[in-house]
Amino acid sequence: MSKEKFDALFAYTQTLVDLQGIGGVAGWDMQTHMPPKGAAVRGERLATLTSIVHEMATRKELGDLIAASEDYARSQGEESFEFANWRETDRQYKKATVIPTEMAAEISRAGSQGHVAWMAARKNNDYASFKPFLQKNIELVHKVVELSRPLFPNVEDDYDILLDDYEHGMKTSDVAEVFDVFKAGAKPLVEKVAAHAGDGRDAATFKHFPQATQDALVREVAKQVGFNDDEWDLTTTAHPFEHSMSIHDIRITTKFDENFFNPSFFGTLHEFGHGLYENQIDDRYERTMLGHGVSLAWHESQSRSLENLVGRSLPFWKWATPVVQKHFPEQFAGMSAEDIYRAVNVMGPSLIRIEADELTYNYHIIIRFELERALLSGEVTVDTLPEAWNAKYKEYLGVDVPSDSDGVLQDVHWSGGSFGYFSTYALGNMLGAMLWKRVTAELPGLEDEFAAGEFGSLRAWLRENIHQYGSHYTPNDLLFKVLGTRKLDAQPQLDYLTAKVNELYG
């Protein structure tokens, strides 16, 4: 039982975390400020760093340190920082070492090539040209599943192994169950809103919004909810994202559409929600294996809550209406908080996931989840995938898919080899609603606070109950700690959506 070995392990992982952090800066820069012609060399440099990190992360020396410090870590108690850090190090070491270096390189290469092929295929609406790359990615997924099987001795469903990369410990059967509940409950709501399609209530959001003014507006709103210049940076990118360089160095990005109000406004709130999670992690997790949010669903629960449960709520618009009218007096002239609330809450079936509203968003995810499982089982092949895609869009959302570019080719994930990722978006929505029920019960004054532009109690609750822990607890343990349950539940989101649809489309 050696504290010395544990300390050596800790120092070893600190170096790994630092190197990954430096790589993170280079990755962020690549997506924000790098001139286009810097891409080739940047790719080489990041590949070099990645291979050095991978070598360090799979070195026998690390495995030996993990083994030698297990007793000490366990002796500190299962709730201890030491044990949590050890557990996460051990888990990631096992996942890294199960894949041979050559296969890791092959996966990375296939992902890069798939990405390039996908961009061209989407642009030219040419699914056939993308097919061999997708096929290659699926074959590699099968190999990863086989290699990973020893780490999942009692696995019920091979798809669990894929999910585990994004949502550690999540079971496919649990996902399928909540998705089925959601589908049944949301169907009448979708039918109701579909009947009001194109009624023009969102006309105000499609006026002209000069970029510089949007920029000033989203900065003002971000600062009101908790952004500050000492710890945050906001810049523009084609594909908005959040990246934490460290707990007190949070980067968020947004994009501006001069003819549509929503993307920068709600996108900024969304990325702020991700950033707030990272920014409120306890300082003791800095430079450790536990210094980031615990999973994709947990992360998405935070971003979607800020975007939708806060940003698309009526109390929020009681505060925000004069603010947006100050920046855009003509565009929102004469509109009440209720008017803008209605304008930014238009719902209805659509083709494109990233443009979907709160209600129909999960359907886009459920379709992808079902297709991923079918691809893995062989029930659907790369040849029949577009047909299966289009059939599901017709079945669930009643829409006809006019082209593969607006259909099966719309998302980047499969091109890079990410299977199992999509589910976490919908799980995040559901988790967000579960948490929201608890938040609003414990903080009954929240609506009045939002109406007054006060978001401090919400931030404090999230920090205290969720954010501070980083990855100390596993996703499922954190769920139990916060809500006293180990099962995700679709009902809170359905209740929320039912009330909202009845209010807005009643």
Add this chain to the structure above:
Amino acid sequence: MSKEKFDALFAYTQTLVDLQGIGGVAGWDMQTHMPPKGAAVRGERLATLTSIVHEMATRKELGDLIAASEDYARSQGEESFEFANWRETDRQYKKATVIPTEMAAEISRAGSQGHVAWMAARKNNDYASFKPFLQKNIELVHKVVELSRPLFPNVEDDYDILLDDYEHGMKTSDVAEVFDVFKAGAKPLVEKVAAHAGDGRDAATFKHFPQATQDALVREVAKQVGFNDDEWDLTTTAHPFEHSMSIHDIRITTKFDENFFNPSFFGTLHEFGHGLYENQIDDRYERTMLGHGVSLAWHESQSRSLENLVGRSLPFWKWATPVVQKHFPEQFAGMSAEDIYRAVNVMGPSLIRIEADELTYNYHIIIRFELERALLSGEVTVDTLPEAWNAKYKEYLGVDVPSDSDGVLQDVHWSGGSFGYFSTYALGNMLGAMLWKRVTAELPGLEDEFAAGEFGSLRAWLRENIHQYGSHYTPNDLLFKVLGTRKLDAQPQLDYLTAKVNELYG
């Protein structure tokens, strides 16, 4: 004679260069976009990377590869890429390994602590509080000199060893010689311009210049001289600098003073000059030991040429006058190209190096060079330094130093342990003028081109004769290759300054 070993050496250095490049991104971000509270962790991460790079750069394996590939490198010829890359790898390995790791860490720590102490001392005009840190840095310099002596078997002057870090192969005696020539030749010029001090010819440059308009102006001018958005990025910082992420990813920064036209305008041209050097290096040097400009003096020759020999020339202002008047119609109302040319070429003795004009700038450097040598020999000590500083400013520039903050504490270099660096600024000015004599002789139409806003021939000449080579040749070999001499010469700059002073102050 093993090509295999050479290839292994090449791959090894590629990894080193990649890691340094990744560190460069993190360093650039630290100075440009990082929120203040990110500093502590960023410092830790960079220290981790630095120690990994240092370990790799001093590993016996590298020394063995260097030894094993020498014959092959030499067999390719002294002019070959292979030999140049080998030579530079060998040189840097020897310099890195001569300093024990613990001492490298001590130097780094003393530099960081000195920097912090210097910032406070300058702010509070409290030289005494900085003295022990400066003393420590000087002691470490002496130790480095002793440890490095085996690498300089025939050294004439210990100061050569310090110079070598910034200007490989430069001799102190050669620097002293050109500085003496400069002092003698420039003295009557300084006396002449001093008689016109405060005659108000630069009044137009001290009006109000809104930052956004300055930003638009400097981008327009930068694009005209060669900046493009595919390969360059321009952002703002407190202390402007240039950094090349790679040959086709060049970052320059500038700062804006809303009450003074010159800093952003000429600062941008200066940093563009540095960036152009890096951007025009031949692609085959990318990711090698030869992929940057060869020395500080060579770099400064390029930046000062763009800033002064181009940017402060009358032909340039024939093109630029309507451009600045478009952006600032009121501030430059009614002024001819000659008027603006005179306004941006005011000269006269002053206290602060970074604000000095073309003529007096070198004196600021000569003072520091002479004081560094005196500090190294013990003729001046940290106790007598301020007094010696003030005496030299009185002797050379006729100015009284009112406080140490505007005197001996004005520059950052010594606080971080950099001794030998300053000279390269003046050497760059002299080299720039030497090169300019050749450029203008070979391109007789240059003045007409500048007046028409055309800078392509200049860029092509610089690329062909200097930039393309990166660090292929040593600084002295490059001088010989370009100008057929191995000695720096102060006379071309003196001739240029004499003509300019006579024209403007005649």
